Amino acid sequence: MESIRxxxxxxxLNISPKARAAVMRMxxxxxxxxxxxxxxxxxxxxxxxxxxxxxxxxxMTEADEVLAQCEEQEIAVLPYDAPEFPERLRQIAAPPAxxxxxxxxxxxxxIPVISVIGxxxxxxxxxxxxxxxxxxxxxxxxxxxxxxxSGVDEAAARGALRSGRPCLGVLGTPxxxxxxxxxxxxxxxxxxxxxxxxxxECSRHFFRERNRIAAGLSDGVVVVEAPEKxxxxxxxxxxxxxxxxxxxxxxxxxxxxxxxTLALLKDGAKLVTCGAEVMEEYLLRYPDCVDLNPEPEDAExxxxxxxxxxxxxxxxxxxxxxxxxxxxxxxxxSAGETPEAEAAKRALRDRLSQxxxxxxxxxxxxxxxxxxxxxxxxxxxxxxSRVLAQLTVLEIKGFVRREAGxxxxxxxxxxK
Numbered sequence: 158m159e160s161i162r163x164x165x166x167x168x169x170l171n172i173s174p175k176a177r178a179a180v181m182r183m184x185x186x187x188x189x190x191x192x193x194x195x196x197x198x199x200x201x202x203x204x205x206x207x208x209x210x211x212x213x214x215x216x217m218t219e220a221d222e223v224l225a226q227c228e229e230q231e232i233a234v235l236p237y238d239a240p241e242f243p244e245r246l247r248q249i250a251a252p253p254a255x256x257x258x259x260x261x262x263x264x265x266x267x268i269p270v271i272s273v274i275g276x277x278x279x280x281x282x283x284x285x286x287x288x289x290x291x292x293x294x295x296x297x298x299x300x301x302x303x304x305x306x307s308g309v310d311e312a313a314a315r316g317a318l319r320s321g322r323p324c325l326g327v328l329g330t331p332x333x334x335x336x337x338x339x340x341x342x343x344x345x346x347x348x349x350x351x352x353x354x355x356x357x358e359c360s361r362h363f364f365r366e367r368n369r370i371a372a373g374l375s376d377g378v379v380v381v382e383a384p385e386k387x388x389x390x391x392x393x394x395x396x397x398x399x400x401x402x403x404x405x406x407x408x409x410x411x412x413x414x415x416x417x418t419l420a421l422l423k424d425g426a427k428l429v430t431c432g433a434e435v436m437e438e439y440l441l442r443y444p445d446c447v448d449l450n451p452e453p454e455d456a457e458x459x460x461x462x463x464x465x466x467x468x469x470x471x472x473x474x475x476x477x478x479x480x481x482x483x484x485x486x487x488x489x490x491s492a493g494e495t496p497e498a499e500a501a502k503r504a505l506r507d508r509l510s511q512x513x514x515x516x517x518x519x520x521x522x523x524x525x526x527x528x529x530x531x532x533x534x535x536x537x538x539x540x541x542s543r544v545l546a547q548l549t550v551l552e553i554k555g556f557v558r559r560e561a562g563x564x565x566x567x568x569x570x571x572x573k
Contacts (some may be wrong), residue, residue, distance in 0.1 A: 275309025283382030288316030293432025377402030383417030
């Protein structure tokens, strides 16, 4: 807990990401920075005189206030040195000192993560394609990141949630300054992430800074619809600098909102027309997660429903058994059991036989109804990150589903 205080101290200072990154490079830990000799921050590259003055103040008052507010608001603090901190985010030029998280954060380094972005002033086509692409990406095993802005971003979040899988929202404000809306819906199964601690005064440049966080969390970014000059292009620039994949949806050549995406295609972005074409790029990297042929659903209908919701929103502004033993999917059919029921049980046993030992432990640990992630971890004896990774795979395979309050439920009936 003591080390977290120092990470929070560094994260809450009114200094730029560049200056914060400079401090993190200069010192092994923020505690070492805090306890360094006077004048340590002056005349250092990347740190302005004003920022050096704030660092030299070395006050823990604000950090302690932030921690108290995080406890009150049920916000998890994920410092840079935490095992759960995404490794891919450590690799960007100016990583955050800490992440402030609400909800259930999946093991982001072990799953394909895709940002779906576009203009706030989306056309009906842009809203529809944002919802459809995000829905299809999620159905194929991807985790969608949204910036939660109106237009394409919100449509993408709604489309991803329609799939029944979690979505991630990256905030450009502290949590308490976020208007719920779609963010509240994301919290039911996914997570909201901010690098800004509670109580921090919001600034316009925060929305520009969050681009590097969302891009850093992602394997790739899909641009659905954007004018030639827009904030979307700034996001893409950050993604390209970080070595991320860039995809774009084609639009009408004479449409203003298609000028940006057409320019990206000319610059080398990969043209895609559906979520499977995006996820195909990650099949070899994440073979346990990506499924290019999920069970058929009415994608068009789900996308239309998500698009309609977006348009309306815009307008209204038990302990487990033997460790590793497969749960019993049912005894042989009784005299009164139908052939169909017996066949269903055989099919379930076949599916369970294809799971790993860890996955079987997890299924065995989930009670009827639902079970909290902490209880699953305790019952299986696995680390939290490993449990989350395997739950993600089980979710993709259709065995479990996420519920509110960091809880998981079974989609199958097993006898224990």
